[in-house]
Amino acid sequence: KVLFTDVQGDILAGGLPKKHEIFWFFTIHPNKAKSFCQNIGNATGDGMLTFSSVQNILDERQKFRQTFPGVSDNVVTGANPSGSRHWVPSVGANISFSFRGLKKMSAALSTDLKLDHLPVPDDPFVSGMKRDSMSADGLGDPPSAFAAGTPFGDDQIDGVLIVAGSNDLIVNAALSGVMGILGFTKDANSTIAEVSRETGNVRLQANDGKEHFGFEDGISQPAVKDIDDNGADPEVPDNVIDRHVILVGYDTRNIHAQQPWMKNGSFLCFRKLEQHVDKWNQAVVSIAEKANESPERVGAKLMGRWPSGCPIMLSPRENDNSLARLPKSNRFPNFVKSDAGSNQDNSMCPLGAHIRKTNPRDRRFDPNGIHRILRRGIPYGPDFDPENSANNAQKRGLLFACYQSDLTQGFKFIQTRWANAPKFPEPGAGLDLTIGQTGDEQDAFQMDIVFNPGQSPLPSNTFSGINQFVELKGGEYFFTPSFTAMRGALSK
Ligand code: N7H
Structure with missing residues (x-):
């Protein structure tokens, strides 16, 4: 209970309820940093x-639960696939800071945050996403995502307010309220100013819970031992992770963040990922024609799940709705169907399928169970409508957000060592078919998809156009502190 009252709500137990969500990125006026810090403390008082x-x-x-007995909890968290969703009006807010923001705050505080002791060389949080992205072991992002003059390119973002809830009215009202409490005004006295904002919306009606490529999202999440039973399933033991994988302060071996004031906090990775639905659709149709398969089956091969969420490991030939919901949708312990030891088996699920790349379900690749994240993203933009070209000129995608105690072992590891690595988990895998990026065309075409056992893979030129479906538009790393820190070290 003490832990739960100390940790911000988006991190554990399914996160803030979100049908509508605003990420409000702000900068702190240096000469107002002191009153901003005081406001943080006051805002979190008893x-x-x-x-x-x-x-x-x-x-x-x-x-x-009391108001609607018998209705699934998932409808409250919005985190899991479910048929009908009932919503009670609700809203929640969280706050996180970039390293740049903490530096500004620290200059105004009497407590020593010991930020100079925090970094190990090239720590992603200390570098910030822009520099991390361009570093030698970078993320493979397009430089345009951090171009000068763009929100994430100008080194201005000190923090983000996240407000999420059941509709836009309630979320906007709560955002204004919280901004006011933190000292935002429209005159020169303001403690903070807006750099940019991103608005996410769960998609409408039939597409509720699905992202823009048409797949149910938010199914597979690790469950945090003794805290978070959501998704925990004894048949998938590796799905249960220790709390130190998400919360800072429980593993002294974690050299990336070990200051006492950071305990019960978590690092947030935010990425605005535009989805080119037309390119996805074209590629899927063109591969399907060449392979003489249905576009739906090709899409399922790229993702590792059917649009319903049903995993292709359990139903390789066709969707089965009875396997689409938790816990059944997660009940496949690994991706290897047949022979002992080898990861090579490609016949059920391609080595490059998104869910295989991002969670290989094989202890050899993650012996300590630390390359896991809690995903808390939400789609943005209108639905893609092939009949309406004006609509399609608008942008859409995923406001990707995830929490972990160590960015190097969490998001960064998954993106660079797995998704972007053409030889992971075995040579021939190619890049992650949804989010892989290295800038190297050759890598992109290295990929085997087998539709039927014993069949040889389709020739690689079948796949022109892959790895162009998702495009980074900017992002940043943040730290989401505990309430203890906000009342103490960060406000005094
Ligand atoms: Fe992914 N998508 O909606 O198409 N993701 N993802 N992701 N992703 C997953 O299991 C998607 C991205 C993970 O445990 C599903 O919830 C899209 C990044 C992980 O089985 C679907 C984008 C990273 C999992 C999508 C995107 C990850 C996962 C299946 C970008 C981290 C769990 C539904 C626009 C670097 C794997 C589900 C497991 C699942 C989609 C981005 C990670 C449908 C469109 C950047 C760990």
């Missing part, structure tokens, strides 16, 4: 619910 803790979310869920 009885002040400006920012939601995990406990607040759990209380809300309990209230929901």
